[in-house]
Amino acid sequence: MEKESCIVLKHMDKSFGKHQILKDINIEVPYGDIYGMLGPSGCGKTTTVKIIAGISEATSGEVLLLNKRMPDLELMRQVGYMAQSDALYGDLSARENLVFFGQLYGIKEAELKERIEEVMEVVNLSQSLDTSVLNFSGGMKRRVSLAMTILHRPKVLILDEPTVGIDPLLRKNIWNELYQMTEKGTTILVTTHVMDEAEKCTHLSMMREGMLLAKGTPAEIQEQAGAKNLEEAFLYFSGEREEGEEVRL
Numbered sequence: 001m002e003k004e005s006c007i008v009l010k011h012m013d014k015s016f017g018k019h020q021i022l023k024d025i026n027i028e029v030p031y032g033d034i035y036g037m038l039g040p041s042g043c044g045k046t047t048t049v050k051i052i053a054g055i056s057e058a059t060s061g062e063v064l065l066l067n068k069r070m071p072d073l074e075l076m077r078q079v080g081y082m083a084q085s086d087a088l089y090g091d092l093s094a095r096e097n098l099v100f101f102g103q104l105y106g107i108k109e110a111e112l113k114e115r116i117e118e119v120m121e122v123v124n125l126s127q128s129l130d131t132s133v134l135n136f137s138g139g140m141k142r143r144v145s146l147a148m149t150i151l152h153r154p155k156v157l158i159l160d161e162p163t164v165g166i167d168p169l170l171r172k173n174i175w176n177e178l179y180q181m182t183e184k185g186t187t188i189l190v191t192t193h194v195m196d197e198a199e200k201c202t203h204l205s206m207m208r209e210g211m212l213l214a215k216g217t218p219a220e221i222q223e224q225a226g227a228k229n230l231e232e233a234f235l236y237f238s239g240e241r242e243e244g245e246e247v248r249l
């Protein structure tokens with residue numbers, strides 16, 4: 001029997017007032033995937049992932065996470081959501097931020113202490129555990145946010161532009177860590193507007209103006225477009241698509 005998908009969007013629409021932002025979005029994210037949503041600024045990536053995370057609600061259509069309908073407060077505990085802007089308390093240290101967040105999730109004191117050290121190692125910030133976040137660079141804050149997102153070992157990780165402002169070497173480390181997390185069963189959804197990050201995903205959706213242009217593995221998308229790389233493929237699908245038509249792979 002075919003395994004159910006971790007995230008399913010069926011005919012999902014989203015409007016703000018009279019303005020329709022997302023149009024008939026259909027996506028299935030397999031368990032253990034690193035699924036990428038690729039598209040230019042303003043195409044609707046954040047709106048999509050916020051609906052999946054249960055922070056926002058679709059106007060119509062179906063949104064299933066772990067086979068249950070979203071939004072659902074209990075399900076939200078299984079999700080780690082990292083927004084584009086960092087939600088950190090500047091006057092607290094990294095450790096204090098993590099303790100606060102871990103307590104919200106009900107992680108017991110001894111486990112929390114150990115886990116904080118683990119996650120800060122993942123993002124290569126062990127040396128800065130007790131430094132006030134005010135003194136962190138943008139990239140360091142991004143890394144603390146990532147550490148916070150994975151602290152409670154969520155089954156599903158939703159990362160909105162996770163590596164913006166992070167240098168190439170550390171970006172590589174973070175991607176390695178994401179791969180390892182999928183091997184342990186985590187499913188990861190990541191938004192990006194950077195092609196080389198999209199190439200690292202197991203599956204991808206290409207988006208433009210609130211619609212899906214193409215879906216598949218990066219190789220399938222390139223092949224379908226007859227393109228040398230994802231950038232060319234994106235341009236191909238942007239130009240070739242008839243109004244409202246989704247390219248199926």
Ligand SMILES: Nc1ncnc2c1ncn2[C@@H]1O[C@H](COP(=O)(O)OP(=O)(O)OP(=O)(O)O)[C@@H](O)[C@H]1O
Binds near residue numbers: 039041
């Ligand atoms: N709360 C809101 N009310 C009205 N319009 C909104 C709201 N949130 C987003 N939008 C609009 O929805 C569209 C898609 O925005 P969204 O943030 O989802 O795009 P994005 O692809 O994530 O872009 P970026 O990478 O720049 O964040 C934009 O036109 C934006 O102005």
